[in-house]
Amino acid sequence: MTYDLDHAKWYSSNRKCLMVIKGSIEDSIRDSIPECTTATEYLKKVESLFTGSLKAYASTLIKKLVNEKYTGGGIREHILRMSNTTSKLKLMDLGLKDEFLIHLIFASLPKEYETFVVNYNL
Structure with missing residues (x-):
């Protein structure tokens, strides 16, 4: 019984977290992120999506500085x-x-x- 109550609370919290996260991300970016069942998994996908862009941003800054x-x-x-x-x-x-x-x-x-x-x- 307690497991079911805890699971229901977790499910509700997870769903709310996903809604807040998705609501704070620009539509064009949100569409490129695959659907996930947990907020943690969704954040990991967002992080992996922007790891490459950080390197590109650093490259842009270096080129700007040199030129x-x-x-x-x-x-x-x-x-x-x-x-x-x-x-x-x-x-x-x-x-x-x-x-x-x-x-x-x-x-x-x-x-x-x-x-x-x-x-x-x-």
């Missing part, structure tokens, strides 16, 4: 933008050394900042 060029405006904002991209990579355990970030920042600057680069290297 970043100063286009005008504030130099401070340019440096902060590149530093912010690096901090996102650190969260994924792909952090860059500060010296390498400085090299990338200097490489992204136009010729008119060459004296700044030379003075830093002295």
